[in-house]
Amino acid sequence: MSNLLWKALVVSPAVLGATLLVSTTAIAAPNATTEVSTVVPTVENPAVTEVAQTPEILAQATPTANDTKVLDQVNRYSNEGNQNTSISQVTSVSQFSDVQPTDWAFQALQSLVERYGCIAGYPNGTYRGNRALTRYEFAAGLNACLDRVNELIATATADLVTKQDLATLQRLQEEFSAELATLRGRVDSLEARTAELEANQFSTTTKLVGEAVFAVTDAFGDNTGDANNTVFQDRVRLGLQTSFTGRDVLTTRLSAGNATPFDIRDAANGTIPSSEGFQTFQVDSTGNNSVEIDKLTYEAPIGPAQVYLAAAGGRHSHYAAVNNPYFFDKTDGGNGALSSFSSENPIYRIGGGAGLALNIPFGQGGGILRPSSITVGYLASEANDPGISTGLFNGDYAALGQLNFSVGDRVALAATYVHGYNGAGSALFGSGLGLTSVDEGTGVATPLGVVGTAQANVLDAPASSNSYGLSAAFRFSEKISLSGFVSYHDVTQSGVGNDFEAWSYGAGVALADIGKQGNVLGVFAGAVPYALNRPGFGGGDVPYQIEGFYKYRVSDNVSITPGVIYLTSPGQSSDNDDAIIGTLRTTFTF
Known part of the structure; x- marks a missing residue:
């Protein structure tokens, strides 16, 4: 030159x-x-x-x-x-x-x-x-x-x-x-x-991403404390993220873990089959570190709309705006709140599996009201089963519709409706996972949701549900965020006269960059999904949960999160001893 x-x-x-x-x-x-x-x-x-x-x-x-x-x-x-x-x-x-x-x-x-x-x-x-x-x-x-x-x-x-x-x-x-x-x-x-x-290079179109969660955790509180010991649990996820156009992504994720939830006990030292205190790294865990494909999705734009296609492991929170900053980590990751309840509105836990969703923007957004969007989705948890009462449309499913709004740069709002159908022996807030709790004495298996009490989850007959939810997030400043949600669920079961209504609500405040950039101090409190005075179940008290955690960012790829989850009136009964769960979670991302 x-x-x-x-x-x-x-x-x-x-x-x-x-x-x-x-x-x-x-x-x-x-x-x-x-x-x-x-x-x-x-x-x-x-x-x-x-x-x-x-x-x-x-x-x-x-x-x-x-x-x-x-x-x-x-x-x-x-x-x-x-x-x-x-x-x-x-x-x-x-x-x-x-x-x-x-x-x-x-x-x-x-x-x-x-x-x-x-x-x-x-x-x-x-x-x-x-x-x-x-x-x-x-x-x-x-x-x-x-x-x-x-x-x-x-x-x-x-x-x-x-x-x-x-x-x-x-x-x-x-x-x-x-x-x-x-x-x-x-x-x-x-x-x-x-x-x-x-x-x-490994591939011109694919990137390998991963997450490993190590957690030392224990439960305390009279009978609950006596029934549980300190445990060291893990969950590992490896994902292949592939793009063919630069704007789309095909996610293939492998997962393995050995985490199981704690045994919450009542006053008589009997097991309470509920999802109270469920932690995010315990969701989707196989319990024995066996490997499975827990997520297979494809996302791509079509015109102004964004398309979400799930072949396995689909969740409403994958494609819908959850409006719970700092507490929510997409797909129950290891960098948000400790518990599933604090992570997102329980309405997003109704249904899961395979299906299709669209996000469609609309409106010009003049003045303080910004452009809005509508989200629609359909997920079926038995889509792969060709049986008579299963399949994509005849088995368990949940259809979601949501309106999303932004007010200025500091407020986000969402109004959500979910219509679902569940067969007998399933859980309302089960995310299509089919979790159960087995009584040690009788061997009876009870459907177990990802969040909430047995009174709000167990469906002992085919049931349809109509659920309504509101969520909002307000950012006071760059480092202070306030968020919350409320949801109402009307459940109609076939032929057993056991229709019921369920409620849930909660709010939290998050302080970012406390002590160091990337750190988060969060407190979230509310009522986990409950159904009062449901025939055949009992329990007339509202179960509350309070969680506090501090995520310390060691580096861009490592964080340590100590936290406490406090449960009142487990099993919807104030006669039962309160329970406390303490956790030290370490998350590695790469």
């Missing part, structure tokens, strides 16, 4: 002006470290953005400082020419809003602009002299100077370039020759590294 430029300089000193422009611009650029985009971008939920919610970001290993610089350079180098860097000609250096007479290169820039006319700026009137130069911009600047040289020769005005200009440019070129050589070597090194990455 240097030989080519030197030959051009012999033709006209104006070419040296282009060389000065390229050199000084490239050298003045700061070594800013930016986040490298992943091979497969996460498909964003097009529903109304949840306020201040920590986005679920694809996990990746923490690079060193040097590696970060190298990856940053690879990223910028591989994307040369893809950015909108169109330039426009200027006739005076004063047209650049970011160039001041005090700048060290002001006179040189003024000369190149006003004497030779071969310097261009950006459409917004800036020059960006401290930014790195791309090859496309270099080509544009060099071409402009060459055109000016031809013009000068044609009009016999080449004497505008003085010997003093030539001497100055030569001196500057010699002064920065070492830096130019270093830059050329770094570019060559980046090209070699890029070629090696392309030759040895």
Whole structure:
């Protein structure tokens, strides 16, 4: 490259002006470290953005400082020419809003602009002299100077370039020759590294992500405390995220775990078959570390809408706006609240499995009310079974409709309706998992939900349900968020005269960056799903749950979360002893 430029300089000193422009611009650029985009971008939920919610970001290993610089350079180098860097000609250096007479290169820039006319700026009137130069911009600047040289020769005005200009440019070129050589070597090194990455990468379309949860936990409180011991539980997830267009994502996730919930006891020291105190890492756990595919979904945009297609492990909270920032971690991950109740409105736990969902934006959103969206979805938990009373439409299912609104930049609202059908022996809030609790004495299996009491979950006959929910999140500031929900459920069972109504509500406050950036202090309290005075079940007291946790961010990929879950009136009876669950959870993401 240097030989080519030197030959051009012999033709006209104006070419040296282009060389000065390229050199000084490239050298003045700061070594800013930016986040490298992943091979497969996460498909964003097009529903109304949840306020201040920590986005679920694809996990990746923490690079060193040097590696970060190298990856940053690879990223910028591989994307040369893809950015909108169109330039426009200027006739005076004063047209650049970011160039001041005090700048060290002001006179040189003024000369190149006003004497030779071969310097261009950006459409917004800036020059960006401290930014790195791309090859496309270099080509544009060099071409402009060459055109000016031809013009000068044609009009016999080449004497505008003085010997003093030539001497100055030569001196500057010699002064920065070492830096130019270093830059050329770094570019060559980046090209070699890029070629090696392309030759040895796992896949051009797929990224491997993972999460491992280690949890030391115990339960306390008279009979409940006597019936349980301290345990060390785990859950591991490995996901393959594949993109075919850059805007879609196919998720194939493997999961294994050995976590089981605690045995909550009543006053008579009998087992209470409920989901009270269920922790998120205990959901979807096989209990024996056997591996299974717990999620197989595909998400892609179709026009303005976002499509969600689940073949296995589908959840309403995958595609619907939950509006519970900091407490909710998508698909019961290990970086939100400890308990399933604090994570999201129980209405999203009705149904699950395979199905289809759409997020459709609408409205112009003038003034304080922002553009809104409507979410519709259908999930069936027995979609793979071709039996008479199963399948995609004849088995257990749940159809969801939700309106999402944003008010300004600080408030998010959602109104949700779910119509569901469940066969006998299932749980209302079971997420289509088919969990059960087996009594040690009688061996009787009771349907177990992901959240709530047995009175609100157990369906001992085929039943249809209509559920209504509201959720909201308000961001006081960048570091304080308030969120809450309420849900009502009307359940009609066939032929047993055991219809019932269930309620649930809760609210929480989260404080971000407490003690360190990325830390979260959260407190959430409310009533877990309950059904008072249900015939044949008893229990006339409201069961409350209070949870407090502090997530300490050790690094970008490791967090430690100690917390306490306090349960009152387990089994909907104040005669039963309150229970306390203490947990120390460590989450690794990669």
